[in-house]
Amino acid sequence: MKTDSVIKLKVKLNMKVKKLKHFETMADLSLNQLFEAKILPNKLVSLNKNVKCKVKNKGDMPNDGFIAVNIRKISLPMNVECEYIPGDYDVEEETDDIGSFTLEDIGKKFKIYCKVVQVNQTSGPTLFTLFDGTGSVVGKAFVGPGKRAFPELDGGDLIIADVELRERDGSLEAELLKFKKLDDSRSRQLDNKIDRLKDEKAMPKDVPFLIKSEILGKLKPKIIYVAKEIKKAIIEKRPIILRHHADVDGYAGAIALERAILPLILEQTNDEKAQWINYKRAPSKAPFYELLDVTKDLAFSLTDMARHGAKMPLVLLVDNGGTEEDLLAIKKCKIYDAKIVVIDHHYPGKIVDGKTKIDPYVDAYVSPHLVGGYADYTAGMLATEVARFVNNAVDDNVLYLPALAGVGDRSKCSEFEQYLDIAKQHGYTLDYLKDIAICVDFEAHYLKFIESRGMVNDLLGANKNKQRKLVSLLIPEINARYEEQMKVIKHHVKSSEKDDRIIVQLESAKVGFRGDFPAVGRITGMAHDYVCSLNEGKAVVTLGIGPDFLTIRANDHNENFNVNTLIEELREKIPYGFINGGGHEHAGSIKFVEAVKEEVLDYVMKNI
């Protein structure tokens, strides 16, 4: 026997060879690849325990040790022939991308360059979340129940790690076998590489829009930017909180995004549970990001951060988030370094140099108003187009959602007509969409802030059979309530005429049951529709009057009518009224202290 020192002779030279991994087989070989081979006693060589080969020029090669060989012939099932290449060589250190791991790799060992992004001590093992820019995996290490393994390894460290892949409840996780921390300059290098990979991976694929629209054409760079921020959050395992207005438009947009996001979270983590840990959808009753909501989101996120080392979330605001009323909540999020992406169509106030009031505080914002568009291009339509850039495999499940969003928000633009055509091609008639919209409203009323992922998803068509059943169960019940409510409205509604305009008044808070369906906003809408239908072609403005609020609806014949302008005027005229509110030009609400109700009503009656 010769000593091993002969074998390990490696001088820096140009020849680079690979090492066949222990789990790889003949099927992983290709011709003219250089490998390191071990010489066996009978002048065969082995590339690993699975693959042995004959050597063409075996007379030239040493009796034992390791040599470089070139693969010359592969004939299945068992025959590989190679050529011995004399000379010194270097074995390329092969590492793997986390993003390439699949459930088929369970039991295999890998070497990865990665960053420790999260350390979480459980009552059992210590969990290290490892991220390399292509994907992330949880690396477990166990030294004793609740005992910190590898105490020298912290969040933010850049390492080269040996891991073995395991399965847990159908998901992929890794055993962290050993690691080496990289020195400063290599750490920096890897950190930059991870950032670059993340950026490349997050770059959305270009897809054509579902419809022809000037608004969409102009918004494309912003849509891509928003989609990229969402994808980046998924790649970095940043928790996503999707906040949306709890109306049909908001639900449609949120579900479109949810259907794009969840498969990517699964793909990224190989962990079924991640869709519950890294993503949460939350409806908001108000048409803006309320203090109550942001406080909840921040409180839970900060707890998760302290307890599990989670990142601050990406807050994704849909059909919400674009107005001045959102500013406080948004600023609060920024204090805690949450990321914020807004997809909204509510009137954002004056746009100065292409920027709105929220622009400086959000990470990405897309709204039709930014390119001279209109609120009729709704958030649900916009969010669906964004969803397709986030995940272009999402199409089949979202094609009818923009039309549903438009039905919900009573959109009348040419974009809506095009989306409606698409929905029809997929079996959704206008009547059926209207029925679904009514049901979503009804469900939203009782769900309030509850996510109810499965049922909402079914109602919005994830399970078409269940969708039909839900709709046919709910519609008769809702219609019965509407009929009863309509009798009440007809009796109590008052209309008067002023300068060719019909003004409708209804004490909306007094003609419905508090907390029940239909709610005051809907009751006002019903009164408005009723009066409009009796006065076709005429301008109608409806005021739903409450003790400390006004709900306003105006039809299309009211040119130059804007609820938001009215609010600004009221604020000026009645500074002691605590006046606020907002919404769309022709549909919104005004809040004030009860003491100024008569003054507000008086001003509104005289000035509309």
Ligand code: MN
């Ligand atoms: Mn909307």
